[in-house]
Amino acid sequence: MLLLFFLLLTSFLPCNTSHPLDPLTPSEFSTIQHTLKTSHLFSSSPPPSFQYVGLADPDKTDILYTLSDHHNSPPPPRRAFIILRSGHKTHEVILDITTKTIVSNTVYTGFGFPMFNFEEQTAASNLPFNYTPFLKSIKKRRIKLSEVVCTTFSVGWFGEVEKTTKRVLKILCFLTGDTVNLYMRPVEGITIVVDLDVMEIVDYKDRLVVPVPVAGGTDYRSSKQRPPFGPRGKPVEVVQPEGKGVAIDGHSISWANWKFHLGFDVRAGAVISLASVQELEHTMYRQVLYKGFVSELFVPYQDPTEEWYYKTLFDAGELGFGLSAVSLQPLTDCPENAEFFDGYYASQDGSPMKIKNVFCLFEKYSGDFAWRHTEIGIPGRVITEVRREISLVVRMVSTIGNYDYIVDWEFKTNGAIKFMVSLSGLLEVKGTSYTNLGQVEKDEDLYGSLLAKNTIGVNHDHFITYYLDLDIDGYNNSFVKAKMKTVKITDGSSLRKSYWTVIKEIAKTEADARINLNSEPPTDLLFVNTNKKTKMGNNVGYRLINHGAPVASLLSDDDYPQIRAGYSKKQLWVTAYNKSEKWAAGLYTDQSRGDNTLSVWSERNRVIKNKDIVLWYTVGFHHTPYQEDFPLMPTLSSGFELRPSNFFESNPLIKTRPFKRTEWLNCTHNP
Amino acid sequence: MLLLFFLLLTSFLPCNTSHPLDPLTPSEFSTIQHTLKTSHLFSSSPPPSFQYVGLADPDKTDILYTLSDHHNSPPPPRRAFIILRSGHKTHEVILDITTKTIVSNTVYTGFGFPMFNFEEQTAASNLPFNYTPFLKSIKKRRIKLSEVVCTTFSVGWFGEVEKTTKRVLKILCFLTGDTVNLYMRPVEGITIVVDLDVMEIVDYKDRLVVPVPVAGGTDYRSSKQRPPFGPRGKPVEVVQPEGKGVAIDGHSISWANWKFHLGFDVRAGAVISLASVQELEHTMYRQVLYKGFVSELFVPYQDPTEEWYYKTLFDAGELGFGLSAVSLQPLTDCPENAEFFDGYYASQDGSPMKIKNVFCLFEKYSGDFAWRHTEIGIPGRVITEVRREISLVVRMVSTIGNYDYIVDWEFKTNGAIKFMVSLSGLLEVKGTSYTNLGQVEKDEDLYGSLLAKNTIGVNHDHFITYYLDLDIDGYNNSFVKAKMKTVKITDGSSLRKSYWTVIKEIAKTEADARINLNSEPPTDLLFVNTNKKTKMGNNVGYRLINHGAPVASLLSDDDYPQIRAGYSKKQLWVTAYNKSEKWAAGLYTDQSRGDNTLSVWSERNRVIKNKDIVLWYTVGFHHTPYQEDFPLMPTLSSGFELRPSNFFESNPLIKTRPFKRTEWLNCTHNP
Incomplete structure (x- = not known):
């Protein structure tokens, strides 16, 4: 009987070896959905809405133990972390997938709300089309309703003191018409606020009418281009x-x-874990990065209107x-030689959804x-040795x-990991009555650049923050500023x-590791393991x-968005590892107030010398269009690398x- | 008769169209050599030594006139600029190649000396092998003379007030033995000074004996490697x-x-001229860069001993x-799809020498x-448009x-030019008695890092300075600092x-255009043509x-190397175009005293607003090994781009x- 049980169990194993850090599988999502739907949590009506479902991080010590010399020890329990929105409340659920039991269920009572799911954003975007004041606004502007497309924007937080229980979004609408480049044709002047939990428009203002840019020639589809065609070289393809x-x-x-x-998370996207590099002479792998992912993307626009x-x-x-x-x-x-991976997430009702070729x-x-x-x-010799770089x-x-x-x-084979972010896509533009810069009295009042007739590209920043839990050749690491001093x-x-x-300063506490590189002397930023030395010492x-x-x-x-993203004033932070500190702007970012963010954690000023440490690094762009x-912008790139030193x-x-x-x-x- | 003359003229044209900026051809080098050897300049003995031979820059206005709508105007005269060393004097010669006449011949009387040629460096490196004190020093160190290789180093200038007429070099020697990696095995403690014009050792000191590093395993030749071999992926090749x-x-x-x-110059290497980019709608080319090249490479080591x-x-x-x-x-x-170009220069006696595949x-x-x-x-659609970047x-x-x-x-097809410098090759190391960092009392006294037994990698910088004569959509340009201000x-x-x-400041004079980016607020660095505006203004x-x-x-x-490279304290300089201002550290750099350099020219504080301007940009590396x-170091890269804005x-x-x-x-x- 026991044997039969084992046979059944093993027959369920996928052909690929499973790993305790593997992202949730479609069948696991279904198990979670089924387990929750049959629980007391779903006894209310309307049913709860899934805002986040992902693998609950196994304890790092468990993972390291399992993956070290203890291959025969049982893997850590397979658990999911779920955020539900139900009855105007945010529920945090830990669910054991193997045993199909709810391990914990707590109501979050702090500031901020969870990630939006796709379905509620789509539902909100559709509301204006059945909302009479909006229909009047469209008529007033003499534009075709059939050509209007709406989309959602988070509302932020601007100093309201009282706690709100309302999850709201703002709706902005655009005109399509001949072009699919809707972002170039904003319908300006209308403010629409939707309450997501009741899915209703709760505020509506039509403040002013601004010309919708004509946006001729802005369709970027290949099929819409007419000669003369744009420049290009001859195709270059790669083969192996x-x-x-x-x-x-x-x-x-x-x-x-x-x-x-390589895992997928609906919030972080790619999650790289347990990256380790081989020691040539010993065939042994040495740890570098326990876990790394993009923790936050902060994009403040610079227009106060x-x-x-x-x-x-x-x-x-x-x-x-990831979503x-x-x-x-x-x-x-x-390129031609790429391999692809799919990603899975839970929809609003908890069903597994697939993103094909997500990586x-x-x-x-x-x-x-x-x-x-x-x-x-x-003398008498010429020696040339060259090695191509394949990464x-x-x-x-x-x-x-x-x-x-x-x-x-x-x-890279030299042991480096390079982190690059490239920006492309469409600008967020603003309608204006200006058609030439000569009409503008003070450039600064544009809050951006005049890019085309009636079109302003608004100034903004991009801050992409990486979470990098370094475990360089072991668990305890230190951060060293190697300052070059005259x-x-x-x-x-x-x-x-x-x-x-070079004067090396070892960072003792978190206060020593908040760095704006623009105000530092030239410094090599080192992450070292003081417990391991090279033969040279x-x-x-x-x-x-x-x-x-x-x-x-x-x-x-003191500006509210800055309070919410306090960390964005420094590119580099090092914190003591804490399992719950993953998201630089906090777990609940929508309408957050900055009370549970990287800069606040760092204020605890924990010891980081010879401890398990996390590096947070922000790649930024000031973007004056x-x-x-x-x-549509040509790709612009920036980034950094971690290189063995x-x-x-x-x-x-x-x-x-x-x-x-x-x-x-x-x-x-091929034919 | 006139017709015959034209026929004759055209029959002399090479199959490839010649261009007034083409580098000197082998036959032109021979013409120059022959013309000079039969001139009074070569009546003395020993014969003069060629230090530099290159195309004398045609006047920019002549080039622009010829290449604009005046294709039928005669090209500017084809002239060479030659620097000779003769009788302890430096001669500057302008020679008309077509007419085979010396246009001018002046003796340079300022500070500094011309570039070294290969032949004199080789001759100097050979001197120690017939110099008794050196042979004794080698014997004292119990190393084999047959394994010793010597090389030359410039001596710099360290505050000597009197003008010197002596061109001197220092000689450093290394041990080869089993390895071709001689730089890892310096024979320390010996100072040898050679007077180049008389080709004699004029100073010799044997100050101390330092162990020559064993440098086991430092041979980098593929044929010398034994398993386990280093990491690599599978080959990736490109095809078109x-x-x-x-x-x-x-x-x-x-x-x-x-x-x-694309031209070649023995001093600058690649010279890119007349780079212009096509306006799609008009098939017209618009100028971007009149001329660009690497003007100087300053490499100060940080060891005062x-x-x-x-x-x-x-x-x-x-x-x-270029040499x-x-x-x-x-x-x-x-890569597989590369095209190659050869380069030519003049040897010490003026003969044309070829560098095959120089680009x-x-x-x-x-x-x-x-x-x-x-x-x-x-709604209901997914549109994806992607363009690969081929550059x-x-x-x-x-x-x-x-x-x-x-x-x-x-x-790049988007109109950008990206300038990248990558460093590889071997470190300049120093012998030491230390075999472990534990033996070192004060790290700073190493002036570098202990890399292997008896081997210190000495701290140093690399400053690569580009000369970029911008002609953005025309001759007169301006430099604008677009400062982002809260x-x-x-x-x-x-x-x-x-x-x-964004507050835009237009630089009026050269003083407004000396920028250390580390001490500036965030700024877009713009080079504009205020005489041309987009349709938007x-x-x-x-x-x-x-x-x-x-x-x-x-x-x-006040440090002497800094005085000689005053420009290296700022990454960015903009100067008014002046035909003679090409070399950031001066035309005569050997033993220079900084009196004819970029920072000195900039002190004239010429007007640069709406003028023909030159951008000087320095890519730098602080290198703590x-x-x-x-x-042998894995490639390390840095650079910048100029992007249409x-x-x-x-x-x-x-x-x-x-x-x-x-x-x-x-x-x-292929078989």
Whole structure:
């Protein structure tokens, strides 16, 4: 009988090896849905609405124990974390999937509300079409209702003192007409507020009529283009004559000297866990990153007027960076050699939903070098050694309304991880009566740039904050600021009068690790394990290298959006690991008041020296639009990398052999 | 008769169209050599030594006139600029190549000396092997003379007041033995000074004996590696199923919406001229960059001790960034689809010398996007449009002794030019008795990092300065600082308390255009043509975007190397165009005293508003070595781009059609 039970159990296992950090599967989502629907939580009417469903983080110590030498120990319990909205209340539920039992159910009573789900945003967007004052406003503007499309915006928080129980959204409408580029044709002047829990318009204002931009020539679809066509080179395609170098086992990836786990979360999008890099001589893998993901995207617009002031968006916490992920298109979004992964999330009623091709993964060669040297110093000889750089990229693209965020995680054979964010997509524009800058008395009053007739591209920022739980060669790490400091020589001991030296400061508490790089002296930012030293006696570590200018928020400290995103004044924070501290702007970001955010946690000023630490790094963009960004912006990129710095005893790539290559390949298209 | 003359003239034209900016050809070098050798300049003995030979810059107005609508006007005279060293004097010669006449010959009497040529460096490196005190020093160290290799270093200037007429170099020696990685095995403690004009050792000191590092395992040659081999993925190769998109006519390149001229100069390396970008609707090309090249490479080491203090190198001005360029290896240094160009220079006796494959040029696809958008805002539809980014890269690699500099000029279809510098190659290391950091009392006394037994990687900087003569849509341009400034709202006119706005400051004189980005508020750095406006009324322009953290020199202002490279305290300078101001650290950089450099020119404080202006931008690296950099460093990159910003009326790539692609190609290696 027991044997039969085991046989049944194993027959349910998927063909791929499962991992305790695997994201919830479709059948797990169904189990969760069924378990909750048959519980007391669903006895009320209307039924609760699912706002978030994801894997409840197993305890880090359990994971590390299971994955170390204790493979035979039972995996940590498989649990889900669920946020429901029911009866104007926010419920947090922990559910054991294996036993199909509710482990805990608490009502959240703090500030802020959970992520919006798709269904309620769609329902809210449809409300104006049956709302008489709106129909009158459209008629007044002499535009066709059939060409109107509406979309939702979070309302933010602007100093209201009393606690609100109302989840509200604002609705903005656009004209389509001949173009699919609706964002270029805002119907300005109307304010519509919807209460989501009752799904009703609760406030409506039609303040002023602004011309809707004509937006001729803004349709970006290939099929709509007429000659002369835009510039391009000849196609360049990539091939892998020896096949692909990546091994995929479920969500576990191994490639070259890397292995890591790739999960999907509806809020964070890609979650990279247990990234570790191989020690060549010992075939042993050494930990680098316990867990990393995009924690928040803060996008404050810089226009204080009635219809724009509130646009201070938290795209991950309010809309879901994973929920907004697009299905990647093979051969365009990713190169020919890409592998694809699907993602799953729960809909409003808890049903499993699939995002096909939510990630792609490919080996990249961009013509760059891993290393090279030509030696002519030895008489009579010329030695040239070159190694091409082949890296591995994990890609996700999230489209938050008008904007497209391309997020690449690039694993390099030298041991580095490069984090790049690229922006594309459409600008958020504002209608105006101006048709030429000559008509404008004071440029600053535009709060942006005149990009086309009746069209202002509004100034704004993008702050993409990464959560990076570093475990560099072990659990306890330290943050070291290696400051370059000028030393003046005044004693005549050298013909030089100065040089710079490196003064290393180890951060003792969180206060020592709040850094705006723009106001620091030149500093190497090191994350080290002081418990492990190289043979030479250096602390084993990684360092952070910028691939763009560091950017910080310019809002005043007392401004409400700034209070909600206090962390955005510094690019770098290091905190003591705390399982509950995952979201830089707080778990409940919609209408949040900044009381449970990264900068507040850091105020506790915990010890971070030789502790389990988390690095928070923000990639930022100040975006003053230019005409080239209209009607759709060319990609703009920024990012950073974490690079081994005394992690290895020497360059791990010296022993890498070059690729054998004879000449140009003969290629034919498949029929 | 006149007709016959024309026929004769045209029959002399090479098959490729010649261009007035073409670099000197081998036959032109021979003409120059012959003309000079038969002149009075060569009547003395020993014969003069050629230090520099290159195209004398034609007047910019002549070039612009010839290339505008006046194609039938005669080209400017074809002239060479030559620097000779003769009788302890530096001669500047202008020679008309067509008429084979010396136009001018002047003796330079200022500070500093010309670039070293290869032959004199080699001769100097050989001197110690016949110098008895050196042979004794080698014997004392119990090392094999047959394994010793010597190389040369410039001596710098350290406050000597009297003018010197002595061109001197210092010699450093290394041990090879089992390895070709000689730089890891310095023979420390010996100072050798050579007078180049008489080719004699004029100073010799053997101060101390330091262990020569064993440097086991530092040979980087593939053939010397033994298992386990280093990590790598599977090869990724690029193919172009429709052929290459670039058209090459002599030195003139056209590709997609770009055309430009690519020349070689023995000092600067790649010289990009007349880069202009096409206006889609009018098929007209609009100017962007009149001329651009790497003007200087300043590499100050940060060790004030006797054997190291003077290492404050000006790699372009002293050694020639072009002279140090390597022959690029097809299929390793450049991708499969690369085209190659040769470069020519004059040897010490004026003979033409060839650097085969000094540049390569290839269309690049790295998996990135020109732009993309997914639209789900229109009910019932999902629209996805994606354009791959294919760009054109011009590449040169210069190996200055131990270091390899990879310089890429990337032309993008969006109108941007991206300037990237990548560092690889070997570190400059110092022998030491230390074998573990535990033995070191004060880390700072190492002036670097302990990388291996008896081996210190010395702290240093790299400052790569670009000369960019911008002609954005015409001759007269202006530099605008578009500063983002926080505005506080105190009148209750908005629920917001702040926003940022853009205050544009136009630089009137050179003093307004000396910028250390680390001490500026967030600023868009714009280069505009105020005489041309878009239809919307914006000034036509480009802006500078950083792809790395801005870096500036940390030496004290009164330190001699800093005086020689005064410009290195600011990343950005804008000067009024002056034909003679090309080299940031001066034309005569060896033993220079900083009196004829960028920062000095800028002190004239000329008007730069609505003038022909030159942008000088420095890409910098503070390099504290880490063990991974030993024995050969993984590539480290930084750079910037110039991107159209109100140059076009809208995104020029919207009308670009996607590449047609069906599926993965079938490829076979050629037999």
